[in-house]
Amino acid sequence: MATIRKRSDSYQIRVSCGYDANGKQVTRTKSWKPKPNMTKKQIEKELNRQAVLFEEACMNGLVTSSVKFCDFIEQWKDGYAKKNYKLMTIDTMQHIMKRVNEELGHMRLSKISRRHIQAFINSLSDGNEKYKPLGPKTVRNYINYTSSIFEYAIRLNLVSNNPCSKIILPALKKVEREVYTLTEAQTFIDTLIQKAPIVFQTYFILAIYGGLRRGELCGLTWNDIDFENEIISIDKALYHISNKGSTLDTPKSASSNRSLKLPSEVFEFFRKLKIFYENEKCRLGSYWNDTEFVFKDEDGNSLSPLKPNRWLHRFCENENLKYVTPHSFRHLCASLMIDSGASVKTVQACLGHSDASTTLNIYAHSFAKAQAKASEAVASNFKLC
Template sequence: MATIRKRGNSYQIRVSCGYDTSGNQVVQTMTWKPADGMNKKQIEKELQKQAILFEDKCMKGQVTANIKFQDFAEQWFEEYAKVNLRPTSYARMKQLTKRVYPAIGHKRLDKITARDIQKFVTDMLVNGKNMNTGKPLSRKTAVHHLSFISDVFSYAIRMGMLTDNPCRRVVVPKSEQEEKQIYTLDEVKTLYEHLKDEPMKYQVYLLLAIYSGFRRSEMLGLEWKDIDFENSLIHVRRTSQYTKEKGIYTDTTKTRKSKRVSKFPPSIMNLLKQFRTEQAKEAKQLGTKWEGHDRLFTKWNGAPMNPQTPFEWLQGYCERIGIPFRNIHSLRHLHASLLIFEGVDVVAVSADMGHSVVGTTLNLYSHMFQEARARNCDAISNALSFTNEVKVKEEKHSEDSTEGTYEDEDEQEEEQFGQVFGA
């Protein structure tokens, strides 16, 4: 039963919603203020109506006046995220709370407005919020933060605690799309030239990454049984992931279509055979200390390699040979760009990259496809080059037909002058 108390020019409506697990009474409240010009009878009638509506919402669990965003977000992590998200996604979401909680964590869930969230998002993009450099964050990072907040509100709606998600009205300002950092062909040539001085496992990693376009997690998840030496095929069946809580662990591929098979040239397959022989010798030397995980890329004792290791090696390798370090993921972008500029269609590129939908490929590499399409003009011109020969012949024929009509250019100009002025 709702109770009503007058507080100045407004009224407080209170509804008891039972007791929590600690035995404390849970009370929901709302404030209602009469419109100007309402008489006493109108106020009483409308107040009773508001009290009944509010009590009905409380009974249906649609009022969350006493829970703050941070408290409910932690419930979301425990009840939903931990069960439904991949461990790596869960860990990334947890990282986002470092900025979200100080901004809106103290606010009641039902009191957070679209304006509150908009100010938070805009502030990340305009003011320095990078915890390492102090620079403004990227648009992609802002989108990730907004998505996390929206997921929490969506969960509250599904649980019948709210009826609206304010994130729907928040806009992330558009920014210029940053061109992906890709190694140039000259830089790739330099990478190749010095690679023979590096350990065999890193030689294999770099060349296989360029030839395959596999994600880092897919590369580290490769096992020897995934390689079909007879048919020169490599199957992607799993990924190797890392979180602080779980350490290195095996997971499924990112999407269903990420499970795929790719064919490789003899040079890569021969290198893999050499690598397998070398790894077998190392395992024999270590004896019982070697951990038999069947992975291609391992630590010194055969245990799965840490995902950070290839990153650190490539960074150091680039410094040693004097070329810019463009991130480990740039090897995947390099693979895609080579396919696109060789004229491979978007559907085939998407399948090769393991994207779940073709739209992902178009969004990631739209500028590359545009550049490739721009070359179509030259391709058509080259294909129809015989038309240029016809045109040259026609022009030559035209020149021959006028030969001898005028002794020189001065005579031609004089003729034209006379025609204009009626001479």
């Protein structure tokens, strides 16, 4: 409700608009001066009308904030991002916000229009003397975070609309994933078993058979390995955070918490790995850090999520194998499941996708091939004239 104060020959109308991210009350004020010939009753009536109109304008976000965008970004980080985003997402966000701040941070929050956002998006896509052009998917990450800031500002009644809406974004390009064929995968596995350390043998065999993300692989502990029932449980992930190193957190989404039944052969690698660690513990003595992680570095500490990719690149180069990213083994696992006739729901559950549509969108081509194969199987039973 608006409050009114008499100030010499004018009146101050004050409206409370809630609280900001730091718990400080947000208020808006307006001065109104009556005309000289107005009676006391007329002044009272018009003053109440002005107070009602001003309060409505404040509640509808029509009275804008003078806060700078760079300052509000910090409020958004503390009041929203740190409470709702995972550590890895916050780490990515920090890099994105640096560029957003450079382009928009000097402006008033309320003065940023759709035209400014569109110019920012275009500069991301086109690049400039300081920055190279960014791909369509990366540009979308920038606009998603920026949009989240404005949505938070709307909730605090600091602005009335989101200038990120209806922005023209660069078209997404369909990128063909580099995945091993069955023959290439078998060659890789054979070479891996013959020449790789047991740590990386186990890591990549599990990546192929289980389709785990790299953070999920590095976050596994021995408590997650059920040797008796041949099941692994995934309920955490290890992420690389800038200036912090490896940090344990929950997986990507709630549906990423899952259990996978795996073949006996995979558990043989786990057993060999356990024996290897026992030998290393005896060999290194006090220099060995006896952590519970399944995948360890040379000193017993957790294996950095960045290390398998670097190792794989060198290994493929040395052994004259085609290089694919560690994440491609997740796609290989999914493709093989689909090819074997697994349903969308089964693949979704195994990969830990939060929604079946995600599975369908990513592996649409594989499902189309499986459907075509099924149609051919039906057709093989009949003859058409």
